[in-house]
Amino acid sequence: MNEPCDLSLRQAGALLRRRELSSVEFTESTLKRIEQTEPAIHAYVRVMADEALDAARQADAELRDGTDRGPLHGMPIAIKDIFDVRGVPTKCGSRVREQANPAADDATSVARLRAAGAVLLGKTTTQEVAAGVVSPPARHPWDTTRIPGGSSGGSAAAVAAGSALAAFGSDTGGSIRNPAALCGIVGLKPTFGTVSTRGVFPLAWSLDTVGPLARTVEDAALVLNAIADSPARDTTAEIGEGLRGLRLGVPRPHFYDRLQAGVREAVEAALAVFADLGAEVIETPWAEAAAARATCFLINRVETVGVHGAGVRATPELYGEELSLRVQANALYSAEGYVRALRARSAIKASVARLFATHRLDALIAPSAPGTAVPADDLYVVDDEGNREHVSLAYTRLTMPFNATGQPVLAIPCGFDPAGLPIGLQIAGRPFAEARLCRIGAAYESAEGRGQRAEGR
Amino acid sequence: MNADGGDAGNAITEEVVERLLRLAGFAVTPERLPAVTERLRDLYVLAADLDGLDLDGFAPATDYDPSWPEEAMA
Numbered sequence: 001m002n003e004p005c006d007l008s009l010r011q012a013g014a015l016l017r018r019r020e021l022s023s024v025e026f027t028e029s030t031l032k033r034i035e036q037t038e039p040a041i042h043a044y045v046r047v048m049a050d051e052a053l054d055a056a057r058q059a060d061a062e063l064r065d066g067t068d069r070g071p072l073h074g075m076p077i078a079i080k081d082i083f084d085v086r087g088v089p090t091k092c093g094s095r096v097r098e099q100a101n102p103a104a105d106d107a108t109s110v111a112r113l114r115a116a117g118a119v120l121l122g123k124t125t126t127q128e129v130a131a132g133v134v135s136p137p138a139r140h141p142w143d144t145t146r147i148p149g150g151s152s153g154g155s156a157a158a159v160a161a162g163s164a165l166a167a168f169g170s171d172t173g174g175s176i177r178n179p180a181a182l183c184g185i186v187g188l189k190p191t192f193g194t195v196s197t198r199g200v201f202p203l204a205w206s207l208d209t210v211g212p213l214a215r216t217v218e219d220a221a222l223v224l225n226a227i228a229d230s231p232a233r234d235t236t237a238e239i240g241e242g243l244r245g246l247r248l249g250v251p252r253p254h255f256y257d258r259l260q261a262g263v264r265e266a267v268e269a270a271l272a273v274f275a276d277l278g279a280e281v282i283e284t285p286w287a288e289a290a291a292a293r294a295t296c297f298l299i300n301r302v303e304t305v306g307v308h309g310a311g312v313r314a315t316p317e318l319y320g321e322e323l324s325l326r327v328q329a330n331a332l333y334s335a336e337g338y339v340r341a342l343r344a345r346s347a348i349k350a351s352v353a354r355l356f357a358t359h360r361l362d363a364l365i366a367p368s369a370p371g372t373a374v375p376a377d378d379l380y381v382v383d384d385e386g387n388r389e390h391v392s393l394a395y396t397r398l399t400m401p402f403n404a405t406g407q408p409v410l411a412i413p414c415g416f417d418p419a420g421l422p423i424g425l426q427i428a429g430r431p432f433a434e435a436r437l438c439r440i441g442a443a444y445e446s447a448e449g450r451g452q453r454a455e456g457r
Numbered sequence: 458m459n460a461d462g463g464d465a466g467n468a469i470t471e472e473v474v475e476r477l478l479r480l481a482g483f484a485v486t487p488e489r490l491p492a493v494t495e496r497l498r499d500l501y502v503l504a505a506d507l508d509g510l511d512l513d514g515f516a517p518a519t520d521y522d523p524s525w526p527e528e529a530m531a
Binding site: 206287288290291293294295297298301312313316325326328329330331332333337339340341342343344345346347348349350 | 474477481482492493495501503506509510519520
């Protein structure tokens with residue numbers, strides 16, 4: 001550890017500007033880490049080593065010539081393989097896309113990343129069409145018998161392993177926050193619509209949200225600043241302001257139900273840290289939380305048919321068994337039920353707005369996932385009473401409510417279970433208040449340290 | 458079939474699912490029918506979580522922009 005590829009974007013950028021390390025050196029360090037770790041973690045489906053080194057050389061030349069494109073200049077960053085990258089096929093972990101032509105253009109967010117001077121390292125592993133939480137064949141970088149979560153599992157594994165300084169993910173039902181939590185890194189799901197999804201393969205249009213995975217809260221904020229549609233909002237603006245005067249809600253029940261003991265203890269300890277840092281931590285039940293989850297689930301499922309129904313009819317053999325079964329079942333769900341879910345979404349937005357207004361909240365604090373990373377050969381979260389819940393339900397139970405509302409959510413690491421596996425919590429805020437979330441997350445991070453790899457693992 | 462989770466679960470049988478799948482143009486294989494049926498029932502069970510919401514006054518959360526692109530308006 002402590003190689004250039006293990007640094008935060010902020011640390012790396014400082015070294016770059018002091019000419020102590022070059023973009024080429026950061027990129028070479030990252031490519032070396034990829035070589036070392038890929039045989040075990042499979043975070044990448046494509047490594048673009050030559051292109052990355054070319055881009056790094058260009059970034060160094062620009063800096064020498066006095067052109068500094070900002071905090072991402074010369075930084076090696078990975079892209080989930082549902083984003084178009086010019087000249088590279090977007091395969092989405094799907095056999096349907098196996099023969100896809102190279103993308104003619106960058107996704108808008110990828111183009112913004114390039115314009116910010118970033119070095120594109122390659123495409124990361126995702127669950128088939130980003131519809132799930134396992135991301136095979138990617139494995140957890142701390143314990144390769146386990147999964148990294150998903151569907152941005154390759155991105156999270158790469159950032160945690162040091163094989164990217166940051167990465168792009170997408171979050172339709174928790175696919176940034178879940179792998180961030182499982183891999184002990186930071187994930188930021190911005191307010192719905194904050195980052196363009198043009199050039200990103202859809203899963204459910206009205207829920208799909210693009211955002212960063214990174215090592216620190218500030219790094220995530222820096223990436224969001226570079227790719228957001230409204231660059232006038234500085235997501236780092238409040239970092240360092242502390243928590244005094246902020247009000248944080250604890251939405252029991254739902255978000256604190258059926259947790260593994262290690263998760264419960266870590267999140268309760270984090271709530272005490274927030275209070276010690278000066279925040280007012282108050283109990284704020286959100287009665288509609290379960291309905292919010294159901295709303296997201298139903299909308300997600302029906303819209304997925306819109307994307308994949310024709311494909312499952314025409315070439316069912318190119319779809320995985322579970323996705324194919326799901327698409328067929330979802331196609332039979334009633335139109336009336338779908339419209340009811342859309343009406344419920346309006347009601348749920350109103351309910352969470354009321355909750356924030358009534359308690360004058362800055363954010364809600366909840367676990368990101370009810371359990372830690374599970375073994376790849378036993379995809380069930382087991383709670384302390386021995387109840388088994390399949391990861392497809394367990395890992396989205398606490399994240400989906402905020403996809404229904406479209407609120408911004410920051411996921412940060414908050415400790416380890418008895419086996420040394422990372423635990424995460426999520427901080428959900430008011431629409432477009434990403435800067436406030438980063439203030440809260442960064443204050444916790446400063447107090448408790450970033451989600452460092454457990455000693456000896 | 459109603460929209461809520463109430464009676465719909467009981468109405469969803471493998472026979473019904475098979476007919477609906479054919480109508481919807483999907484290939485139907487008998488060994489997959491139980492799994493598709495189970496997943497469809499699960500959706501209706503989940504939909505019961507919406508029963509407690511008062512939806513009066515709430516329109517569907519859709520966002521349709523009727524404006525045309527600038528080049529079409531020229």
